[in-house]
Amino acid sequence: MICRRLALVLATAIAAGAPPAHAVVGGATSQDVRGARASTLRVETSRGELCSGAAIAPELVLTAAHCLMGGGAVSVVSLDPRFRTRRHAVVAVLPHPTFVPGTTPRTQPGTDLAMLRLAAPLPTDIVPVTLGGGLWQGESVSMAGFGLSIENNKNTARRLRETRLVNAGNYTTQNTVKVAVDAEGRGESPGAGACRGDSGGPVLRGDIRSRDLVGIVSWSSGPLNSRERRICGGFTAITPIAEHRSWISETAARLLAMGPNPRQLEPQPPSAGYSWWFSR
Template sequence: MKKLSRLVHFSLTAMFCSVLAVPAGAVVGGRVSRDPDGLRRAVVRVENSAGELCTGILVRPDVVLTAAHCVVDAAAYKVVGVDRRFRAQAVGVSAALLHPTFVQGTTPRTQPGVDLALLGLRQPLGSSFQPIDLAGVTRIGTGEFVTLAGFGVTRERAKGTARVLRETQLVALGPVRVRNHVFVVADPDRLAESDGAGACRGDSGGPLLVETAFGPRLVGIVSWSSGAMTSRQQTACGGLTAITPIQDHLQWVVDGTMHLSGQNWTSASGSSSAKGRGISR
């Protein structure tokens, strides 16, 4: 624990200044999630017609929580889940609700707002899927173990490894404020000093969860990731994973979820707070 404390208190600032940090992608060092009753019931892919990939988590049968920077392209979006028989189920996205403080055109690490978005689906994904319970959203402290899940690549530029749900265990390093407030996690053995497990390209919007006696509880949503301090090449994988803590913004998530759920959206106009930025129909 001395090593963990030393990294948290003395090394994080230097790391943010020296490593490349970009929107997160696939899970590095993770295992394939094969349990039909496990995280695959709630964790989904977010894809658009421009070929971009992110991850998200169901918070209602027809609403997905993800990162705001995942839905800013002028493109058509869909959400893809994998059912209990491991068959892909796709549903179109009809509306996107971005957190009102999110600043479009900035990178996740440098933008001063909150990197969260809710997606309203044209219809529920189906009975094979089970949304995460927002009533169970929780916080974590430094040193706690958490689970990261995502559909990203397993290493930089390995595009063929994406679109497979993987999960890995990480350790919480603590809260950090760059331009916004994030919570940072890393490989418990490497602590981002050398390449290890973490988010990579395609994991943005994916959930960070903590296991409890009552099942998994949502902690945060992946915003960006970086390479380790000793990475020999610029990479967005294997170092730090930064998440937006949901407890800090839970009321917005709950209100937005209720606003979007059950509505058959056909246009981006609905209210001034529900603009479908980045959603093409």
């Protein structure tokens, strides 16, 4: 269990409106060809939403459901071995059936996961991650994303960055997430963590070269001891993979069975009312 003080801090942050995590503050620019570049993707919508995602198969990307709340066409960007961008069309989107759109974790219940089906397989230099097991408190993890490195500077987004964090335990509001913190700041002082643009980014067990996916970034909040209100560099909330392996596996199989024409699959709207749609 997460410590009582940390739980109180998080409750306060969420009540104040902790936003979804869209970039890595306090992290390092990814430069390793076999590192985060090989599995972390940029997810963009035609309405200006920026998120991150994890390749879990040549034609499938796992991301955060809240990234798709605004609708619009979705595309995915990968980096080649020279870190040049390549854009890939998305033909189908499926959020987790329990997800309900909201503006804060408290008003956004359900599982913050969504899966994207690409029009064609990703290039062979992209190496999909595998679904890992559960996380334990105190475990070291790595995260990567395309978000902001400076909280109030939008120009710092769209560059792949990575950092190491420590899993501090569970936190439950409308759903249960894992909360990771900077190893030194521990969520009390500014440190590394998710920021705007990192939502949907992969959380990997151990080193950034790992292909063991244990979570997807959902939201973030600032540190406890800050003179100004922050939304980054304190706590990184992670939707754990282990609890949702069945949905991921079943959804992957269903999307891969669609064939070349996505419209041949009859859409089944999630119970939460979030629209399943296919791109035109």
